[in-house]
Amino acid sequence: SYECMWLNKLPTSEDIRDYQFPPLRQSSDVQEKSVSEFIDALDLQEAEDDNSEKYEALKPSQTFNPVLQYFYKCLVHRAFNADDELPQVDEVISNYLRPDRKIFGKSLPAIEQLLEVFKLNEREVKKDKKRVFWRNLISEEANRMEVETQTVQTAVSYTHLT
Numbered sequence: 001s002y003e004c005m006w007l008n009k010l011p012t013s014e015d016i017r018d019y020q021f022p023p024l025r026q027s028s029d030v031q032e033k034s035v036s037e038f039i040d041a042l043d044l045q046e047a048e049d050d051n052s053e054k055y056e057a058l059k060p061s062q063t064f065n066p067v068l069q070y071f072y073k074c075l076v077h078r079a080f081n082a083d084d085e086l087p088q089v090d091e092v093i094s095n096y097l098r099p100d101r102k103i104f105g106k107s108l109p110a111i112e113q114l115l116e117v118f119k120l121n122e123r124e125v126k127k128d129k130k131r132v133f134w135r136n137l138i139s140e141e142a143n144r145m146e147v148e149t150q151t152v153q154t155a156v157s158y159t160h161l162t
Helices: 029-041 066-080 089-099 101-117 134-161
Strands: none
Touching: 029 101, 066 089
16 A cells, blocks of 8 residues: 555636637538548558558557657656757657658548538637636735725825824
């Protein structure tokens, strides 16, 4: 048996975001078909190597998290070289961040079809609402009370002088 502490972040009112979205429209048969073709094009079970042999690409047991790999490399480097700068990202790690054109190249026609079927329009962002935080409200209230206290003290001292 051992003692431990479990930290669980509870949401506060500042964490709640009220986004208003218009109602969704019903998708057409063409849209559903193009999404289905896009999903089929991203199938990693049917990747081909240089010899045209099929294999499963990006197996989770053989694909590493690039953030963790770089973190561990920096950790080891800092342990042995405390005063040196952190090393650059290895080529192996940066290759994880770049999609393989052989694997994902076959999905380009499906992506183009999606862009044709789903028209995307850029919308202007309105900045009407100002976010309010509790700490700001408390400090404003404290400042207001301080000003009122000074006004009352000034009025009291003025009445004593007359």
